Amino acid sequence: MIKKKRQRTNVKGIQYKLKNQIANALDLPKDLIFDLPRVTLIGNMQLYIENHIGLLEFGQNKIRLNTKQGEIIVHGNDLVIRGVMTKEIFIEGVIVEIKWKSNDGNTEGDL
Numbered sequence: 001m002i003k004k005k006r007q008r009t010n011v012k013g014i015q016y017k018l019k020n021q022i023a024n025a026l027d028l029p030k031d032l033i034f035d036l037p038r039v040t041l042i043g044n045m046q047l048y049i050e051n052h053i054g055l056l057e058f059g060q061n062k063i064r065l066n067t068k069q070g071e072i073i074v075h076g077n078d079l080v081i082r083g084v085m086t087k088e089i090f091i092e093g094v095i096v097e098i099k100w101k102s103n104d105g106n107t108e109g110d111l
Contacts, residue, residue, distance in 0.1 A: 070102040
C-alpha cells in the first residue's frame with residue numbers, strides 16, 4: 001500500500017514537471033496548463049476571476065470562491081455579482097481586500 005501511494009505522488013510530480021516544460025517550451029501561460037485561477041482587478045471597483053470551480057459564500061461584504069488550489073476570499077462593501085459563467089465570475093463593488101487560502105491550509109495571504 002505504501003508503494004502505491006509513493007508511486008502516485010511520484011507520477012503527479014512527473015506530470016507537473018512535464019506540463020511545466022511544455023508550457024515553457026511553447027511559451028504558454030501557466031494558468032492554462034495548470035488550470036490556475038486568473039484574477040483581474042480594475043481599480044478597486046471591478047474584479048474578474050477565471051478558473052474558479054464554485055461559489056462558497058456570498059454577501060454584500062464577503063465573497064468566497066473555490067478553486068482547484070484553494071479559496072479566493074474577497075472583502076469589500078456593496079459587493080454584487082454582475083455575471084457568472086462556468087469558470088468565470090465578474091464582481092463589482094468597493095473591493096477592500098483579496099485573500100488566498102490554499103487547500104492544504106499551509107499557505108494564506110493577500111493577493
